[in-house]
Amino acid sequence: MNSEDHTPDASAARAGAAIVVVLYHPGDDDLANLSKLADWGIPVVAVINAIGNVGGRAALSAKVQVVANPRNLGLARALNQGIGAAMNAGSRYVLLLDQDSRPTLDMFDALLATAAQIEAEGRALACVAPLLRDRKAMAGTGDHAGDASFATSGTMLTRVGWERVGPMWEPLFIDGIDHEWCFRARARGLETVLVRDAVLEHDMGDEGINLLGRYRPIHRSPVRHYFIVRNTLWLAREQHISPRWRLGELAKLAYRVPSYVLASSDRSRTIGNIAAAIADGVGRTNRRQPV
Structure with a gap:
Protein backbone atom coordinates (compact mmCIF):
# COMPACT_ATOMS: atom_id res chain seq x y z
CA MET A 1 0.00 0.00 0.00
CA ASP A 203 15.64 7.36 18.51
CA MET A 204 16.36 4.87 21.28
CA GLY A 205 18.41 6.39 24.05
CA ASP A 206 20.74 9.34 23.70
CA GLU A 207 23.52 7.38 22.03
CA GLY A 208 24.62 3.81 21.40
CA ILE A 209 27.44 1.58 22.56
CA ASN A 210 28.87 -1.64 21.15
CA LEU A 211 28.65 -4.28 23.88
CA LEU A 212 30.16 -7.68 23.07
CA GLY A 213 29.61 -7.07 19.37
CA ARG A 214 25.98 -5.94 19.71
CA TYR A 215 24.66 -2.40 19.42
CA ARG A 216 22.93 -1.17 22.57
CA PRO A 217 21.19 2.20 22.96
CA ILE A 218 21.93 4.00 26.22
CA HIS A 219 20.69 7.06 28.10
CA ARG A 220 23.10 9.67 29.45
CA SER A 221 20.60 11.47 31.70
CA PRO A 222 20.99 10.91 35.47
CA VAL A 223 17.22 11.34 35.83
CA ARG A 224 16.55 8.50 33.39
CA HIS A 225 19.09 6.36 35.22
CA TYR A 226 17.04 6.78 38.39
CA PHE A 227 13.75 5.75 36.80
CA ILE A 228 15.18 2.81 34.84
CA VAL A 229 16.80 1.25 37.90
CA ARG A 230 13.95 2.01 40.32
CA ASN A 231 11.22 0.86 37.94
CA THR A 232 13.05 -2.37 37.13
CA LEU A 233 13.07 -3.16 40.85
CA TRP A 234 9.40 -2.18 41.18
CA LEU A 235 8.26 -4.33 38.26
CA ALA A 236 10.29 -7.32 39.41
CA ARG A 237 7.98 -7.50 42.42
CA GLU A 238 4.73 -7.54 40.45
CA GLN A 239 3.02 -10.92 40.16
CA HIS A 240 1.76 -10.34 36.61
CA ILE A 241 5.26 -9.71 35.28
CA SER A 242 6.81 -12.66 33.42
CA PRO A 243 9.47 -14.48 35.51
CA ARG A 244 11.69 -14.60 32.42
CA TRP A 245 11.46 -10.82 31.95
CA ARG A 246 11.95 -10.25 35.68
CA LEU A 247 15.14 -12.31 35.88
CA GLY A 248 16.47 -10.96 32.59
CA GLU A 249 16.00 -7.31 33.52
CA LEU A 250 17.47 -7.76 36.98
CA ALA A 251 20.50 -9.47 35.43
CA LYS A 252 20.90 -6.61 32.96
CA LEU A 253 21.30 -4.15 35.82
CA ALA A 254 24.70 -5.74 36.44
CA TYR A 255 26.06 -4.15 33.25
CA ARG A 256 23.61 -1.27 32.93
CA VAL A 257 24.61 0.38 36.19
CA PRO A 258 28.34 0.68 35.37
CA SER A 259 27.45 1.62 31.78
CA TYR A 260 25.25 4.43 33.02
CA VAL A 261 28.03 5.76 35.22
CA LEU A 262 30.52 5.69 32.34
CA ALA A 263 28.13 7.25 29.81
CA SER A 264 26.51 9.75 32.17
CA SER A 265 26.37 13.46 31.45
CA ASP A 266 26.99 13.97 35.20
CA ARG A 267 28.59 10.96 36.88
CA SER A 268 28.22 12.16 40.46
CA ARG A 269 24.48 12.73 39.95
CA THR A 270 24.09 9.34 38.30
CA ILE A 271 25.83 7.60 41.21
CA GLY A 272 23.58 9.44 43.66
CA ASN A 273 20.45 8.74 41.63
CA ILE A 274 21.24 5.05 41.25
CA ALA A 275 21.76 4.76 45.01
CA ALA A 276 18.40 6.50 45.55
CA ALA A 277 16.77 4.27 42.92
CA ILE A 278 17.92 1.12 44.67
CA ALA A 279 16.66 2.42 48.02
CA ASP A 280 13.33 3.50 46.54
CA GLY A 281 13.02 0.34 44.46
CA VAL A 282 13.61 -1.99 47.37
CA GLY A 283 11.58 0.13 49.79
CA ARG A 284 8.78 0.69 47.26
CA THR A 285 8.78 4.45 47.84
CA ASN A 286 8.08 6.99 45.14
CA ARG A 287 10.65 9.75 44.81
CA ARG A 288 9.00 11.78 42.05
CA GLN A 289 11.77 14.30 41.50
CA PRO A 290 15.24 12.74 41.34
CA VAL A 291 18.04 15.29 41.25
Whole structure:
Protein backbone atom coordinates (compact mmCIF):
# COMPACT_ATOMS: atom_id res chain seq x y z
CA MET A 1 0.00 0.00 0.00
CA ASN A 2 1.40 3.36 -1.00
CA SER A 3 1.76 5.96 1.76
CA GLU A 4 -0.35 8.33 -0.32
CA ASP A 5 -3.21 5.84 -0.58
CA HIS A 6 -6.50 7.53 0.25
CA THR A 7 -8.88 4.99 -1.23
CA PRO A 8 -12.39 4.81 0.28
CA ASP A 9 -11.59 1.50 2.04
CA ALA A 10 -8.43 2.88 3.62
CA SER A 11 -10.16 6.11 4.65
CA ALA A 12 -13.02 4.17 6.22
CA ALA A 13 -10.62 2.04 8.25
CA ARG A 14 -8.76 5.12 9.49
CA ALA A 15 -12.02 6.80 10.55
CA GLY A 16 -12.07 4.84 13.80
CA ALA A 17 -8.46 5.62 14.71
CA ALA A 18 -6.53 8.44 16.34
CA ILE A 19 -2.94 9.37 17.12
CA VAL A 20 -1.61 10.48 20.51
CA VAL A 21 1.79 12.19 20.70
CA VAL A 22 3.46 13.09 24.01
CA LEU A 23 5.92 15.99 23.91
CA TYR A 24 8.37 17.55 26.36
CA HIS A 25 10.68 20.39 25.30
CA PRO A 26 9.86 19.71 21.62
CA GLY A 27 11.85 21.28 18.82
CA ASP A 28 10.41 23.02 15.77
CA ASP A 29 10.64 19.81 13.76
CA ASP A 30 8.67 17.92 16.43
CA LEU A 31 5.89 20.49 16.29
CA ALA A 32 5.89 20.52 12.49
CA ASN A 33 5.54 16.74 12.53
CA LEU A 34 2.22 17.07 14.37
CA SER A 35 0.78 19.01 11.45
CA LYS A 36 2.12 16.40 9.02
CA LEU A 37 0.36 13.67 10.99
CA ALA A 38 -2.87 15.68 11.02
CA ASP A 39 -2.65 15.96 7.22
CA TRP A 40 -3.32 12.21 7.08
CA GLY A 41 -6.89 13.04 8.00
CA ILE A 42 -6.61 11.19 11.32
CA PRO A 43 -7.38 12.99 14.62
CA VAL A 44 -4.19 13.92 16.48
CA VAL A 45 -4.03 14.61 20.22
CA ALA A 46 -0.81 16.27 21.38
CA VAL A 47 -0.15 16.12 25.11
CA ILE A 48 2.53 18.67 25.95
CA ASN A 49 4.24 18.47 29.33
CA ALA A 50 5.57 21.81 30.63
CA ILE A 51 3.63 23.79 28.03
CA GLY A 52 5.20 27.06 29.18
CA ASN A 53 8.44 26.03 27.46
CA VAL A 54 6.78 25.50 24.09
CA GLY A 55 6.27 28.14 21.41
CA GLY A 56 4.01 27.80 18.42
CA ARG A 57 1.05 26.31 20.30
CA ALA A 58 -1.43 28.61 18.54
CA ALA A 59 -0.30 27.36 15.13
CA LEU A 60 -1.04 23.80 16.19
CA SER A 61 -4.49 24.28 17.66
CA ALA A 62 -6.31 24.47 14.32
CA LYS A 63 -5.25 20.96 13.29
CA VAL A 64 -4.31 19.26 16.53
CA GLN A 65 -6.11 18.84 19.83
CA VAL A 66 -3.67 20.08 22.46
CA VAL A 67 -3.71 18.89 26.07
CA ALA A 68 -1.53 21.38 27.93
CA ASN A 69 0.15 20.47 31.22
CA PRO A 70 1.79 23.36 33.07
CA ARG A 71 4.55 21.05 34.36
CA ASN A 72 6.03 17.68 33.48
CA LEU A 73 3.51 15.12 34.74
CA GLY A 74 5.42 12.21 33.25
CA LEU A 75 4.91 10.03 30.22
CA ALA A 76 2.40 7.67 31.87
CA ARG A 77 0.03 10.45 32.97
CA ALA A 78 0.34 12.16 29.60
CA LEU A 79 -0.47 8.93 27.77
CA ASN A 80 -3.54 8.42 29.95
CA GLN A 81 -4.69 11.94 29.19
CA GLY A 82 -4.21 11.53 25.45
CA ILE A 83 -5.71 8.06 25.20
CA GLY A 84 -8.66 9.12 27.32
CA ALA A 85 -9.32 12.11 25.05
CA ALA A 86 -9.16 9.94 21.93
CA MET A 87 -11.34 7.19 23.35
CA ASN A 88 -13.90 9.70 24.65
CA ALA A 89 -14.14 11.05 21.09
CA GLY A 90 -15.11 7.57 19.88
CA SER A 91 -11.81 6.11 18.63
CA ARG A 92 -11.46 2.31 18.49
CA TYR A 93 -7.70 2.34 17.86
CA VAL A 94 -5.10 4.78 19.19
CA LEU A 95 -1.50 4.98 17.96
CA LEU A 96 0.94 6.16 20.65
CA LEU A 97 4.01 8.14 19.63
CA ASP A 98 6.95 9.85 21.26
CA GLN A 99 7.81 13.26 19.88
CA ASP A 100 10.88 12.00 18.01
CA SER A 101 9.09 9.15 16.21
CA ARG A 102 8.46 9.59 12.50
CA PRO A 103 5.90 7.00 11.39
CA THR A 104 4.75 6.46 7.83
CA LEU A 105 1.17 6.04 6.75
CA ASP A 106 2.15 2.56 5.51
CA MET A 107 3.16 1.63 9.05
CA PHE A 108 -0.06 3.05 10.48
CA ASP A 109 -2.19 1.14 7.98
CA ALA A 110 -0.29 -2.12 8.59
CA LEU A 111 -0.94 -1.88 12.32
CA LEU A 112 -4.57 -0.91 11.78
CA ALA A 113 -5.21 -3.73 9.30
CA THR A 114 -3.67 -6.31 11.62
CA ALA A 115 -5.64 -5.08 14.63
CA ALA A 116 -8.91 -5.08 12.67
CA GLN A 117 -8.27 -8.58 11.32
CA ILE A 118 -7.49 -10.02 14.76
CA GLU A 119 -10.63 -8.50 16.23
CA ALA A 120 -12.70 -9.73 13.26
CA GLU A 121 -11.56 -13.24 14.19
CA GLY A 122 -13.11 -12.77 17.61
CA ARG A 123 -9.83 -12.59 19.52
CA ALA A 124 -9.40 -10.23 22.46
CA LEU A 125 -6.65 -7.80 21.43
CA ALA A 126 -4.98 -5.29 23.71
CA CYS A 127 -2.54 -3.77 21.22
CA VAL A 128 -0.31 -4.22 18.20
CA ALA A 129 3.19 -2.79 17.81
CA PRO A 130 5.79 -2.33 15.07
CA LEU A 131 9.44 -3.24 14.97
CA LEU A 132 11.49 -0.29 16.17
CA ARG A 133 14.53 0.66 14.13
CA ASP A 134 17.04 2.94 15.85
CA ARG A 135 18.18 5.72 13.54
CA LYS A 136 21.54 5.93 15.31
CA ALA A 137 22.21 2.25 14.73
CA MET A 138 21.22 2.62 11.09
CA ALA A 139 23.76 5.41 10.70
CA GLY A 140 26.46 3.63 12.66
CA THR A 141 26.66 -0.11 13.15
CA GLY A 142 24.03 -1.09 10.63
CA ASP A 143 20.31 -1.69 10.47
CA HIS A 144 19.14 -2.61 13.96
CA ALA A 145 15.55 -3.68 14.45
CA GLY A 146 14.84 -4.30 18.10
CA ASP A 147 13.08 -7.53 18.94
CA ALA A 148 11.45 -6.27 22.14
CA SER A 149 7.77 -6.99 21.75
CA PHE A 150 6.48 -3.58 22.71
CA ALA A 151 7.63 -0.04 23.10
CA THR A 152 5.44 2.89 24.04
CA SER A 153 6.17 4.69 20.82
CA GLY A 154 4.46 2.96 17.90
CA THR A 155 2.07 0.87 19.96
CA MET A 156 -1.55 0.92 18.75
CA LEU A 157 -4.03 0.29 21.57
CA THR A 158 -7.54 -1.03 21.07
CA ARG A 159 -10.66 0.17 22.84
CA VAL A 160 -11.10 -3.34 24.27
CA GLY A 161 -7.58 -3.18 25.67
CA TRP A 162 -8.10 0.23 27.23
CA GLU A 163 -11.41 -0.77 28.82
CA ARG A 164 -10.28 -4.17 30.12
CA VAL A 165 -6.67 -3.46 31.08
CA GLY A 166 -7.06 0.08 32.37
CA PRO A 167 -4.72 3.08 32.29
CA MET A 168 -0.95 3.19 32.38
CA TRP A 169 0.63 2.92 35.83
CA GLU A 170 1.37 6.59 36.48
CA PRO A 171 3.93 6.33 39.34
CA LEU A 172 6.34 4.68 36.88
CA PHE A 173 6.55 8.18 35.32
CA ILE A 174 8.58 7.30 32.22
CA ASP A 175 10.33 3.90 32.05
CA GLY A 176 8.81 0.42 31.91
CA ILE A 177 5.30 1.73 31.29
CA ASP A 178 4.73 -0.30 28.13
CA HIS A 179 6.08 -3.53 29.58
CA GLU A 180 3.92 -3.32 32.68
CA TRP A 181 0.75 -2.55 30.69
CA CYS A 182 1.33 -5.38 28.22
CA PHE A 183 2.06 -7.93 30.94
CA ARG A 184 -1.09 -6.79 32.71
CA ALA A 185 -3.03 -7.25 29.47
CA ARG A 186 -1.71 -10.76 28.99
CA ALA A 187 -2.55 -11.65 32.58
CA ARG A 188 -6.14 -10.65 31.80
CA GLY A 189 -6.32 -12.87 28.73
CA LEU A 190 -5.71 -10.30 25.99
CA GLU A 191 -3.23 -10.58 23.14
CA THR A 192 -0.33 -8.23 22.43
CA VAL A 193 0.89 -8.69 18.87
CA LEU A 194 4.13 -7.65 17.16
CA VAL A 195 3.59 -6.71 13.48
CA ARG A 196 6.91 -7.35 11.75
CA ASP A 197 5.75 -5.79 8.48
CA ALA A 198 5.34 -2.46 10.28
CA VAL A 199 8.62 -0.65 11.01
CA LEU A 200 9.05 2.60 12.93
CA GLU A 201 12.21 4.69 12.84
CA HIS A 202 12.84 6.03 16.29
CA ASP A 203 15.64 7.36 18.51
CA MET A 204 16.36 4.87 21.28
CA GLY A 205 18.41 6.39 24.05
CA ASP A 206 20.74 9.34 23.70
CA GLU A 207 23.52 7.38 22.03
CA GLY A 208 24.62 3.81 21.40
CA ILE A 209 27.44 1.58 22.56
CA ASN A 210 28.87 -1.64 21.15
CA LEU A 211 28.65 -4.28 23.88
CA LEU A 212 30.16 -7.68 23.07
CA GLY A 213 29.61 -7.07 19.37
CA ARG A 214 25.98 -5.94 19.71
CA TYR A 215 24.66 -2.40 19.42
CA ARG A 216 22.93 -1.17 22.57
CA PRO A 217 21.19 2.20 22.96
CA ILE A 218 21.93 4.00 26.22
CA HIS A 219 20.69 7.06 28.10
CA ARG A 220 23.10 9.67 29.45
CA SER A 221 20.60 11.47 31.70
CA PRO A 222 20.99 10.91 35.47
CA VAL A 223 17.22 11.34 35.83
CA ARG A 224 16.55 8.50 33.39
CA HIS A 225 19.09 6.36 35.22
CA TYR A 226 17.04 6.78 38.39
CA PHE A 227 13.75 5.75 36.80
CA ILE A 228 15.18 2.81 34.84
CA VAL A 229 16.80 1.25 37.90
CA ARG A 230 13.95 2.01 40.32
CA ASN A 231 11.22 0.86 37.94
CA THR A 232 13.05 -2.37 37.13
CA LEU A 233 13.07 -3.16 40.85
CA TRP A 234 9.40 -2.18 41.18
CA LEU A 235 8.26 -4.33 38.26
CA ALA A 236 10.29 -7.32 39.41
CA ARG A 237 7.98 -7.50 42.42
CA GLU A 238 4.73 -7.54 40.45
CA GLN A 239 3.02 -10.92 40.16
CA HIS A 240 1.76 -10.34 36.61
CA ILE A 241 5.26 -9.71 35.28
CA SER A 242 6.81 -12.66 33.42
CA PRO A 243 9.47 -14.48 35.51
CA ARG A 244 11.69 -14.60 32.42
CA TRP A 245 11.46 -10.82 31.95
CA ARG A 246 11.95 -10.25 35.68
CA LEU A 247 15.14 -12.31 35.88
CA GLY A 248 16.47 -10.96 32.59
CA GLU A 249 16.00 -7.31 33.52
CA LEU A 250 17.47 -7.76 36.98
CA ALA A 251 20.50 -9.47 35.43
CA LYS A 252 20.90 -6.61 32.96
CA LEU A 253 21.30 -4.15 35.82
CA ALA A 254 24.70 -5.74 36.44
CA TYR A 255 26.06 -4.15 33.25
CA ARG A 256 23.61 -1.27 32.93
CA VAL A 257 24.61 0.38 36.19
CA PRO A 258 28.34 0.68 35.37
CA SER A 259 27.45 1.62 31.78
CA TYR A 260 25.25 4.43 33.02
CA VAL A 261 28.03 5.76 35.22
CA LEU A 262 30.52 5.69 32.34
CA ALA A 263 28.13 7.25 29.81
CA SER A 264 26.51 9.75 32.17
CA SER A 265 26.37 13.46 31.45
CA ASP A 266 26.99 13.97 35.20
CA ARG A 267 28.59 10.96 36.88
CA SER A 268 28.22 12.16 40.46
CA ARG A 269 24.48 12.73 39.95
CA THR A 270 24.09 9.34 38.30
CA ILE A 271 25.83 7.60 41.21
CA GLY A 272 23.58 9.44 43.66
CA ASN A 273 20.45 8.74 41.63
CA ILE A 274 21.24 5.05 41.25
CA ALA A 275 21.76 4.76 45.01
CA ALA A 276 18.40 6.50 45.55
CA ALA A 277 16.77 4.27 42.92
CA ILE A 278 17.92 1.12 44.67
CA ALA A 279 16.66 2.42 48.02
CA ASP A 280 13.33 3.50 46.54
CA GLY A 281 13.02 0.34 44.46
CA VAL A 282 13.61 -1.99 47.37
CA GLY A 283 11.58 0.13 49.79
CA ARG A 284 8.78 0.69 47.26
CA THR A 285 8.78 4.45 47.84
CA ASN A 286 8.08 6.99 45.14
CA ARG A 287 10.65 9.75 44.81
CA ARG A 288 9.00 11.78 42.05
CA GLN A 289 11.77 14.30 41.50
CA PRO A 290 15.24 12.74 41.34
CA VAL A 291 18.04 15.29 41.25
